[in-house]
Amino acid sequence: MTTKYRIIELLHKERTGALNAQEQQELTNWLSTSKNATLYQQLKDSASEKEALDRLQAYDTETELAQILGRLAPQQQNKKTNRNWFKVAALSAACLAAAFLLIFPFFKKTEEVKNIIIAGTDKAILTLEDGTIVPLSNFKTTVNDSSGTMRVYADSEGRPVYEYTGTDNNSSGWHTITTPKGGQYTVKLPDGSTIWLNAASKLSYPLNFLADRKVKLEGEGYFDVQKMSVNQATLAPFTVELSGHQVHVLGTQFNINAYKENAQTQTTLIEGSVQISAQGSTSMLRPGQQAIVSSSGPGVIRIQEVDTRSFADWKEGYFYFDEISIQDIMKKIAKWYDIEVAYAGTIPTEKFGGEISRFENLQELLDxxxxxEKVHFKVEGRRVTVMP
Known part of the structure; x- marks a missing residue:
């Protein structure tokens, strides 16, 4: 992606209030040049917008921004500046005007925008052992029973976290956290381990968790399992039960994708170590490796090296596409935006690469x-048709 598209993204994020401090500094530096500031003002003025678009299309932003970025502090240069903006290797100059339709509808009335499908949010339900259902949408949610206390609180970023603090090793039964399509949630367990649940996922844990550190997962979850201290050495190992196999954990971070509709389960190790067990076979993973186990096969464990960003992206709040098909992209999008996806015509076989915030509305992502120029979309209600 050329730097002129980076400017497009920065200006778009400014309009939507999504600029972080470093991006604001990057934009401020660009605006420090008088001709850039003039262009910026023209882009806001419908009377001069076309002229400004023509000027930016011919702009030598490569040289301009190289000089600007060179003046930034070294610590700023070392930080990742492209998270939340989509990168495409072969964008043509002809796409520039279309891009600006996303960025500068300053004179469009809000009521003209129809059928906006917003991104997912933090939402889930808790199902107790006795079948009671508790919505986890209120920070004041607190449930007390004989097994311990359950509460919802806000983390440092203001996101809700469900915490279970049960310490009664004699309790029996399971509680279950379920996220719908378009939902995600954070769960904290009594040993300090944290699990982030992606959309359309289910996590179950025993009420006597400290006696049996075992959870069951359907869907997708990112795990940060606490390493036990010396005085906790008597606790059981942490185990994730999946369809047909288990993941045995020490202190580590890893992602598991185990949606029922998939033909295989993927366990991706970010740091630490885990052991995969499937019908008598076992394999150890190193950071950067992924174990693939067939959901219905004989329990064969296949290990491969991967770019972990492709599998931990959602937990960090963005989509990272690493040369994957449009079908795989739409699977991710469908769960997060709670939409139905259909296909019409001959769908291209090209692979797509890039990254974008998960919190853009659907239309901006599709645009x-x-x-x-490889795919097009038709949106009808919550049904999206993919076309060549």
Whole structure:
């Protein structure tokens, strides 16, 4: 992606209030040049917008921004500046005007925008052992029973976290946290371990968790399992039960994708170590490796090296596509935006690469994908048709 598209993204994020401090500094530095500031003002003025678009299309932003970025502090240069903006290797100059339709509708009335499908949010339900259902949408949610206390609180970023603090080793039964399509949630267990649940997922844990550190997962979850201290050495090992196999954990971070509709389960290790067990076979993973186990096969464990960003992206709040098909992209999008996906015509076989915030509305994400000129979309209600 050329730097002129980076400017497009920065200006778009400014309009939507999504600039972080470093991006604001990057934009401020760009605006420090008088001709850039003039262009910026023209882009806000509908009377001069076309002229400004023509000027930016011919702009030598490569040289301009190279000089600007060179003046930034070294610590700023070392930080990742492209998270939440979509990168496409072969964007043509002809796409520039279309891109600006996303960025500067300053004179469009809000009521003209229809059928906006917003991104997912933090939402889930708790199902107790006795079948009681508790919505986890209120920070004041607190449930007390004989097994311990359950509460919802806000983390440092203001996101809700469900915490279970049960310490009664004699309790029996299981509690279950379920996220719908378009939902995600954070769960904290009595040993300090934290689990982030992706959309359309289910996590179950025993009421006597400290006596049996075992959870069951359907869907997708990112795990940060606490390493036990010396005085906790008597606790049981942490185990994730999946369809047909288990993941045995020490202190580590890893992601598991185990949606029922998939033909295989993927366990991706970020740091630490885990052991995969499947019908008598066992394998150890190193950071950067992924174990693939068939959901219905004989329990064969296949190990491969991967870019972990492709599998931990959602937990960090963005989509990272590493040369994957449009079908795989749409699977991720469908769960997060709670939409139905259909296909019409001959769908291209090209692979797509890039990254974008998970918190853009659906239309903005689809518009960016269309800028590749490889796919197009028709949105009808919550049904999205993918076309060549």
């Amino acid at each position: 960016l994908l269309e800028m590749t």
